[in-house]
Amino acid sequence: MRIGELADRACVSTRALRYYEEQGLLHSSRTAGGQRVYPQTAEDRVRLIRELYAAGLTSRMIATLLPAIDARHVGPELLGRLLEERARTTAKVAELQAAGQRLDVLIALATHPDSDSCPATLDQAAATSPAP
Amino acid sequence: MRIGELADRACVSTRALRYYEEQGLLHSSRTAGGQRVYPQTAEDRVRLIRELYAAGLTSRMIATLLPAIDARHVGPELLGRLLEERARTTAKVAELQAAGQRLDVLIALATHPDSDSCPATLDQAAATSPAP
DNA sequence: CTAGAACTTGACGCCAACGTCAAAGGCAAA
DNA sequence: TTTGCCTTTGACGTTGGCGTCAAGTTCTAG
Numbered sequence: 001m002r003i004g005e006l007a008d009r010a011c012v013s014t015r016a017l018r019y020y021e022e023q024g025l026l027h028s029s030r031t032a033g034g035q036r037v038y039p040q041t042a043e044d045r046v047r048l049i050r051e052l053y054a055a056g057l058t059s060r061m062i063a064t065l066l067p068a069i070d071a072r073h074v075g076p077e078l079l080g081r082l083l084e085e086r087a088r089t090t091a092k093v094a095e096l097q098a099a100g101q102r103l104d105v106l107i108a109l110a111t112h113p114d115s116d117s118c119p120a121t122l123d124q125a126a127a128t129s130p131a132p
Numbered sequence: 133m134r135i136g137e138l139a140d141r142a143c144v145s146t147r148a149l150r151y152y153e154e155q156g157l158l159h160s161s162r163t164a165g166g167q168r169v170y171p172q173t174a175e176d177r178v179r180l181i182r183e184l185y186a187a188g189l190t191s192r193m194i195a196t197l198l199p200a201i202d203a204r205h206v207g208p209e210l211l212g213r214l215l216e217e218r219a220r221t222t223a224k225v226a227e228l229q230a231a232g233q234r235l236d237v238l239i240a241l242a243t244h245p246d247s248d249s250c251p252a253t254l255d256q257a258a259a260t261s262p263a264p
Numbered sequence: 265c266t267a268g269a270a271c272t273t274g275a276c277g278c279c280a281a282c283g284t285c286a287a288a289g290g291c292a293a294a
Numbered sequence: 295t296t297t298g299c300c301t302t303t304g305a306c307g308t309t310g311g312c313g314t315c316a317a318g319t320t321c322t323a324g
Binding site for chain 1: 183184187200201206211222228229230231235239241
């Protein structure tokens with residue numbers, strides 16, 4: 001199939017597909033005229049790439065990872081980087097949850113204007129008065 | 133105090149302070165020579181700004197929000213936008229947690245090469261084989 | 265008074281995954 | 295063959311919160 005059909009099937013833009021190829025994530029053969037031709041398996045490939053992006057990985061990381069996944073062998077160094085990524089994800093979740101609590105404090109201030117004391121910091125307020 | 137001292141106290145760069153002023157988040161008076169002068173309260177102000185950034189808000193949103201916080205009155209429209217932000221934060225947390233599960237699948241594949249079946253998608257694998 | 269640290273504005277750089285526009289060529293149906 | 299959609303490469307734009315020079319000015323300790 002050509003790029004437009006693959007884009008439709010995998011629900012991505014043609015621009016994204018060319019970008020993936022540019023980053024070495026997706027390969028294609030060409031027609032005599034130079035147009036890209038993909039096998040049917042490319043659709044799953046693109047979905048996998050999208051999931052890896054969704055897992056917070058960068059193009060470079062995915063480019064490193066894909067051959068390992070294909071070979072079904074992830075080396076120790078790569079595993080270490082995956083564990084790092086996992087740790088970062090965990091940390092980001094914690095950060096975002098703290099951010100959510102800060103927003104809760106603001107929302108509480110907005111919906112309960114009864115407390116005339118404005119807390120010095122949002123963190124103090126979050127610690128002393130749990131959000132509703 | 134001048135910009136360098138405020139930067140040290142609030143643990144931000146002078147560039148950041150000028151940027152905050154440019155965005156209308158932080159005000160300063162000037163010396164005869166044109167140098168910025170801040171009151172002591174500026175330190176808390178900067179910390180508040182940083183917390184709002186940490187809560188995932190943009191400069192524009194913070195610029196809208198700060199006067200409301202100062203006046204201790206958050207209007208209904210602003211409250212609505214805060215609730216939107218809160219919802220986005222919640223959604224991002226969910227996304228990140230899903231991303232973490234996908235990473236767990238990859239890590240599991242790396243540490244347990246016993247299962248010779250490579251799952252079609254990371255999500256399917258996450259659904260059928262919980263991470264260790 | 266002077267050295268030199270601190271400060272000023274201005275402006276480009278950055279990062280990442282594409283969006284978007286442009287000019288030109290390929291491909292299939294009638 | 296012609297029509298017209300599809301595809302090609304190239305290259306600049308986007309988004310945000312600053313980092314990082316650069317060239318010039320101000321403040322302050324001695």
